[in-house]
Every structure is written in C-alpha cells, then in structure tokens.
Amino acid sequence: xxxxxxxxxxxxxxxxxxxxxxxxxxxxxxxxxxxxxxxxxxxxxxxxxxxxxxxxxxxxxxxxxxxxxxxxxxxxxxxxxxxxxxxxxxxxxxxxxxxxxxxxxxxxxxxxxxxxxxxxxxxxxxxxxxxxxxxxxxxxxxxxxxxxxxxxxxxxxxxxxxxxxxxxxxxxxxxxxxxxxxxxxxxxxxxxxxxxxxxxxxxxxxxxxxxxxxxxxxxxxxxxxxxxxxxxxxxxxxxxxxxxxxxxxxxxxxxxxxxx
Amino acid sequence: xxxxxxxxxxxxxxxxxxxxxxxxxxxxxxxxxxxxxxxxxxxxxxxxxxxxxxxxxxxxxxxxxxxxxxxxxxxxxxxxxxxxxxxxxxxxxxxxxxxxxxxxxxxxxxxxxxxxxxxxxxxxxxxxxxxxxxxxxxxxxxxxxxxxxxxxxxxxxxxxxxxxxxxxxxxxxxxxxxxxxxxxxxxxxxxxxxxxxxxxxxxxxxxxxxxxxxxxxxxxxxxxxxxxxxxxxxxxxxxxxxxxxxxxxxxxxxxxxxxxxxxxxxxxxxxxxxxxxxxxxxxxxxxx
Numbered sequence: 001x002x003x004x005x006x007x008x009x010x011x012x013x014x015x016x017x018x019x020x021x022x023x024x025x026x027x028x029x030x031x032x033x034x035x036x037x038x039x040x041x042x043x044x045x046x047x048x049x050x051x052x053x054x055x056x057x058x059x060x061x062x063x064x065x066x067x068x069x070x071x072x073x074x075x076x077x078x079x080x081x082x083x084x085x086x087x088x089x090x091x092x093x094x095x096x097x098x099x100x101x102x103x104x105x106x107x108x109x110x111x112x113x114x115x116x117x118x119x120x121x122x123x124x125x126x127x128x129x130x131x132x133x134x135x136x137x138x139x140x141x142x143x144x145x146x147x148x149x150x151x152x153x154x155x156x157x158x159x160x161x162x163x164x165x166x167x168x169x170x171x172x173x174x175x176x177x178x179x180x181x182x183x184x185x186x187x188x189x190x191x192x193x194x195x196x197x198x199x200x201x202x203x204x205x206x207x208x209x210x211x212x213x214x215x216x217x218x219x220x221x222x223x224x225x226x227x228x229x230x231x232x233x234x235x236x237x238x239x240x241x242x243x244x245x246x247x248x249x250x251x252x253x254x255x256x257x258x259x260x
Numbered sequence: 261x262x263x264x265x266x267x268x269x270x271x272x273x274x275x276x277x278x279x280x281x282x283x284x285x286x287x288x289x290x291x292x293x294x295x296x297x298x299x300x301x302x303x304x305x306x307x308x309x310x311x312x313x314x315x316x317x318x319x320x321x322x323x324x325x326x327x328x329x330x331x332x333x334x335x336x337x338x339x340x341x342x343x344x345x346x347x348x349x350x351x352x353x354x355x356x357x358x359x360x361x362x363x364x365x366x367x368x369x370x371x372x373x374x375x376x377x378x379x380x381x382x383x384x385x386x387x388x389x390x391x392x393x394x395x396x397x398x399x400x401x402x403x404x405x406x407x408x409x410x411x412x413x414x415x416x417x418x419x420x421x422x423x424x425x426x427x428x429x430x431x432x433x434x435x436x437x438x439x440x441x442x443x444x445x446x447x448x449x450x451x452x453x454x455x456x457x458x459x460x461x462x463x464x465x466x467x468x469x470x471x472x473x474x475x476x477x478x479x480x481x482x483x484x485x486x487x488x489x490x491x492x493x494x495x496x497x498x499x500x501x502x503x504x505x506x507x508x509x510x511x512x513x514x515x516x517x518x519x520x521x522x523x524x525x526x527x528x529x530x531x532x533x534x535x536x537x538x539x540x541x542x543x544x545x546x547x548x
Contacts, residue, residue: 006353013350013426014368020383020423021375023393027386035386038393081278088271096275099282106290107484107528109501110521113508114289117296117518120306134285141278199376202486202505216378216487223382223491232386235379242374 025239028232035229046233056234058211059218066129066204066214067197070136075190077137078144085145086152104142111138112206119207126209135203140196144189151185191249195242297518306514315519325503325520329527332500335414335489336482336528339421343429343478344471346422351433369430377424381491384420385411388492412496420488425481429474436470437463472539476532483528500524 031041050056081100089096103111112135119131126132155178163173179186204214213221215238222231297315300308319325354365372380387393388410395407410416440463448458489499500520508517 006349010350010353010365013346014365016346016423017368017372017426020380020387020420021372022383023386024379024383077277077281080274084271084274088274100278102282103286105480106286107480107501107525109484109486109505110290110293110525111286113504113517113521114293115285116508117292117514118285118289121292134281137281138286141281145278195374201377202484202501205486206505206508216376219376219378219382220487220491223378223385231382235376235382238379239375242376246374 021239024232024235027229028236030229030232033228035227035232046229047237049228049230050233050237053230056215056218056222059213059215060237062212063198063215066133066136067194069133070140070197071190071193073133074137074140074144074193075186078141078189078193079148079186081141082145082148082152085149086155087157100145101142103138108139108200108202111135112203115203116206126207126212128209129212131207132204132212132214135207136197136200139200139203140193143192143196144186147189147192148182148185151182151188155181187249191246194245198238198242293518294522296514297522299515299518301513301515306512315515316523318516319519319523325523328498328500328503329524331414331497332483332524333527333531335417335421335499336479337531338414338418339425339482340429340475340479342418342422343426344433344475347426347429347474348433348471351430352437354430354434355437369427372423373427377487378491380424381420381488384416384423384488385491388416388419411492412494414497416492417489417497417499420492421482421485424485424488425478428477428481432470432474432477433467434470436467436473439470440466468539472536475535479532479535480528483524 026038027035028046029042029044031043031045078100081096085093085096085100115131115135115138116126119125124130159177159181160173163177168176199216200214201216201220204217205220208214208217215234219231219234219238222234296307298311298313300310300312300314302308350369353359354362354369356362359365385392389395390407390411392410394410395404398404399407410419444466445458445462448462449455453461483499484501485499486501486505489497490502493499493502501524504517504521504524507513507520
C-alpha cells in the first residue's frame with residue numbers, strides 16, 4: 001500500500017474505533033426525552049436524573065467495591081506467583097505460565113456457569129458476594145501475572161546478590177530492593193485488574209445476588225427496556241471514571257505499561 | 261537449613277495461593293460442569309438423580325440448536341476474518357518506529373479497551389438502529405427510502421463484534437511484525453525482490469505466530485460473547501452464548517445448560533485446532 005493510502009486507511013479505522021464511544025458521549029447531553037444523535041439541544045438534565053437514581057448509584061458503589069477487593073487480592077496473589085515463575089520455577093516454567101493464564105484462555109461464559117454451580121454446591125448460592133469476587137479475581141489474576149512477570153524479567157539479580165552480600169535478609173531484600181524496582185509492573189497489573197474487573201459482565205450477571213448488580217449489569221438491564229438518554233449519561237460517567245483512574249495512576253504512580 | 265525444613269518454607273509457597281485459587285475455583289467447578297451435563301433434568305430442582313446421555317442426544321437431535329451452533333461459528337469466523345483484514349494494515353503501520361504520532365495512534369487502538377463492552381455495544385445500537393445515525397443520515401440525504409436493516413441481524417452483530425475485538429487482533433500482530441528483523445526485508449530487497457514480494461515472502465511468514473494468536477483470540481472471544489449479540493441481535497438472531505445464559509437464568513435447567521455450553525466449547529476448540537493445523541504452525545501461545 002502506498003503511504004498516503006495507508007495513512008488514510010488507518011485514520012478510517014481509528015474513526016471506526018472511536019465512533020460508537022463518541023456517539024454515546026454525545027447522546028448523553030441530549031435535552032430531549034428520547035435518545036437521539038446528534039442531540040436535540042444541549043442539557044445536563046440526564047446527568048441530574050442519573051445522580052438521583054438510587055439504583056444506578058448503588059450499582060456504581062457495588063462495582064467500585066468489587067473491583068477494589070478483586071484488585072487487592074489478585075495483585076498480591078499474582079505478584080507472588082510471578083515471583084515464583086521468574087525466579088524459582090525452573091523446568092516448571094511453561095506449566096506455571098499456562099496454569100496462571102488459564103482463566104484468560106477459557107470462555108468467560110463457561111467459567112461463570114461453573115462458578116454458579118459451585119457456589120450452590122457449597123451451599124451459599126448467591127446470597128453473598130463471595131462468588132462474584134472470586135470470579136473477578138480469577139479473571140484479573142492473569143493480567144497481574146503477565147505484567148509483574150514482564151517487569152521481573154528485566155530485574156537484574158545482581159542487585160539482589162549485592163544486598164544479600166551486605167547481609168540483608170530475604171524480606172528486607174524484597175521490600176527494599178525488588179519491590180521498588182518492579183513497582184511499575186505491579187501498579188500496571190493492579191490498574192489492569194481494576195479496569196477489567198469494572199467491565200466483567202457474564203460472571204457478574206450469573207453470580208449477582210439480589211441488590212448486588214454491578215454497573216455494567218444495571219446498564220444492560222436498563223437498555224433492554226428503556227430508551228432515554230439516561231443510559232448515555234451513565235456510560236459517560238463510567239468512561240470518565242475509568243479515564244480518571246488511568247490518568248491519576250500514570251501521573252501519581254509513574255506507570256509504565258508492559259504490553260496490552 | 262535441612263532439606264526437610266526447606267520443603268515447608270521453600271519458594272513454592274509463593275505459588276500456593278494462586279494454585280489453591282485456581283484448583284478450588286476453576287478446576288473443580290470445570291470438572292463439576294462436565295459431570296453436570298450428564299445429570300438427569302430435575303423437577304422443581306436444578307437437576308435430578310442419576311446420570312444420562314439425554315442432554316447430548318437432545319442437542320444432537322434438534323436441528324434448531326445445531327443451526328445455532330453453526331451460526332455462532334459462522335459469526336465467529338466472519339468476525340475473525342474481518343478483524344484480520346481490517347487490522348493488519350493498522351498493525352503494520354504501528355510497527356514502523358519511524359511513524360509520526362505513533363504514541364497517539366497506539367493510544368487510539370487501546371482506548372476502546374478502556375470502555376466497557378456494554379457501553380460500546382450500546383453505541384452501536386445508536387448508530388445502527390432504524391432511527392440510528394447511519395440510517396437517518398442516508399434517508400436525510402435522499403439516498404435510501406426505507407431504513408437499511410443494520411440491526412437485529414448477523415450483519416449488525418458482526419460489525420459490533422469487529423469493533424469490540426479489533427484491538428485484540430492489532431496488538432499481537434503488531435508485536436509479531438515488530439519482532440521481525442527489518443534487515444531481513446532489506447536483504448530480500450537488495451537481492452532484487454520487489455517491496456510486495458519481500459513482504460509476502462519474508463515479513464508475512466515471520467509474523468505468522470502473531471496473526472495466529474490474534475485470530476485464535478478473536479475467534480474464541482467472539483464465540484463466548486454475550487453482551488453484544490444480545491443487545492444487537494435482540495430476539496431475532498441468537499448466538500449460543502445468549503441461549504445458554506438465558507436458559508440458565510430463566511429456567512434453571514442446569515444439566516441442559518451445561519451440555520449446550522460444553523458442546524459449543526468443544527466445537528470451538530476443535531475449530532481452533534483445525535485452524536492451527538491448517539496454518540501449519542505449532543500450537544504455541546504468545547509469550548506474556
């Protein structure tokens with residue numbers, strides 16, 4: 001392909017990628033009663049409706065809570081596993097990698113159904129958030145593992161040896177030498193975990209209990225029966241929330257994203 | 261430290277939490293779902309006593325479900341092929357380090373991944389509906405009289421799925437092309453190969469692992485997608501994932517739902533293996 005043609009083609013693809021997102025954001029400022037794009041008159045009225053809608057606000061709180069809990073758990077477990085994988089796994093390396101990536105390679109629908117049966121088999125059903133949190137940890141774990149493992153691969157063991165020769169114990173070495181050096185990978189992994197958890201659908205749909213809908217589930221339910229621009233306002237707030245998390249992490253924590 | 265003590269405090273403890281999590285909440289439930297698919301249907305309960313083949317026999321004997329598997333596989337294959345054709349030139353351009361605004365372009369590819377799948381599918385309903393942006397623009401310009409049927413059909417589902425999964429094609433392909441040493445192509449050129457020949461005979465074969473990884477990823481994700489087919493397809497076009505999930509949520513028929521889900525997964529896995537064999541590449545997962 002000639003260069004100008006290729007550039008034009010790529011611009012079209014980028015437009016295609018952004019189009020549905022821009023349309024949703026645009027529709028959220030609609031002043032009319034029905035969803036329309038381009039909007040008929042600009043107004044923030046649907047944001048007011050949304051912020052006064054207790055069902056949606058509860059869903060946002062649930063989503064933030066589940067994402068926070070899942071992120072903490074998968075970051076700790078995933079970092080430990082990545083440490084083992086890079087430094088100690090030896091001949092088991094391939095096996096450990098496939099095992100840790102398994103949740104990513106299996107269809108989410110099947111994982112969701114099997115977890116649903118499992119929580120009923122152990123007798124708690126969907127009366128607690130246990131199943132949903134476990135599901136979110138399963139799905140987010142591979143992302144933490146991939147990111148931390150990538151940053152550990154570039155960690156020079158000589159640093160560790162030096163600290164060891166100076167008499168530092170195992171924990172001190174981890175806390176003072178390794179952790180600061182692999183921090184970008186850990187934070188990147190945690191960030192992915194949070195964003196992905198915020199978006200997980202099928203697992204949340206099957207494992208939600210009464211009153212524990214996450215934001216994507218509540219939005220999906222709403223879209224099946226309602227056609228007002230409120231859903232667009234909900235979506236826009238959700239997009240802004242995610243962007244804020246990314247930007248703040250990048251500025252405050254000094255993020256370096258490895259792959260994906 | 262004695263060897264005995266080392267066994268209890270060794271580094272494998274680092275792996276233990278992850279192994280326990282995956283073993284208890286992934287391996288056991290997956291074995292359970294396989295067993296569940298052979299259970300008898302229950303009356304008033306999710307499943308009954310004893311075991312039976314009837315769920316699979318019902319599936320194989322019912323043309324309706326076989327057609328649905330076929331149409332789900334068709335949608336997956338179509339989505340994958342279009343993602344590859346649409347995404348390859350973009351991946352190719354992104355892999356050139358000399359490209360201007362490379363960071364911005366890369367960000368544009370990643371950006372949709374940050375936006376939830378429900379929201380992106382919702383955006384497509386605004387664009388594709390009978391009163392959607394595309395149809396109203398076309399009727400407004402006088403190009404068409406009646407709205408084009410863009411939603412509630414396979415076309416609409418494929419358009420939206422291509423959008424949702426395109427980044428999953430572009431990223432691995434881009435990584436693979438980046439991994440090809442540019443001096444190889446330069447060598448081919450210096451030996452008299454045209455630009456197109458050098459690309460076709462050198463760069464393309466060497467970037468096959470990335471293409472393969474991208475295709476498998478997009479295909480598998482398309483097969484198990486629930487949100488997009490459900491919102492775009494409505495009641496008229498249903499994919500297997502939608503049927504399975506709705507069957508479980510609405511009617512609580514666990515053995516039947518398990519059998520359907522496993523039938524789809526096994527068929528999908530068989531397709532992936534056939535594809536891997538057809539592209540004559542060793543089944544090797546992309547390194548993290």
